[in-house]
Amino acid sequence: MADRLPELTAPSENIGGEQRRPFLNFAGIRTATLVTDPWTHAVIRDTFVDDTARDALSSTYPTAGFQRLSQDDDKKQFTMEVRNDLDVREGDLCPWQQFLAELWSPDYLKAMTELTGLDLDGAEIHAAFYRYPPECWFGPHTDDERKLFSHIIYMAPEWPENAGGRLLINRSKDMTDICDTVIPQAGTSVVVVRSDTSWHSIEPVDPQRGLTRKSIILHAYKPGSNVDFYQR
């Protein structure tokens, strides 16, 4: 596992003798439907245990520390904003450290193995926050070859269907060759199992509405990938 994670509280730790409730709906993740057409992915509609857990995270999503990134070459075309620093402590009751500890737990990897069938032993795990303000987008791509899966967890409290920014599950490199679309709204998450055919893209966020698309993505790489993730 990555060694650059800030100090985290273990998910099942007793705080003041009280067992904290989890954020992630592990049972829902384990038993989500794995779709194999046109390539292997899962859309999880009940990512969090309940609306309170979902809202606690979406309302405290980081508002600063993002860096704008753009790429436009043969491999990838995108404009987005990323924050690799996971040390979120905005406010006294900030729930993010507990949630991140859940994502870094053996229970989480077990759930992902059950869902995907992937052997995640020794997988290299990284995570970051991604923000797509108006006009940001991500053209069709299949993800880094070293990647096993990405778990994209949406964090915008509300997202109208026609606000752009939907994740497109593409059948090919052609962005208009769409098999399915996912609205990037908090509560929903998507697991992309990387393959040479796992084409997906994000449609441009509608500039008229002034909404920003928000997510945290957990990236699992093959053991020994040594991804220089934090240098971006």
Ligand SMILES: O=C(O)CCC(=O)C(=O)O
């Ligand atoms: O945010 C999403 O829906 C997908 C993001 C993505 O494909 C990526 O970061 O590689």
Ligand SMILES: [Fe+2]
């Ligand atoms: Fe991707």
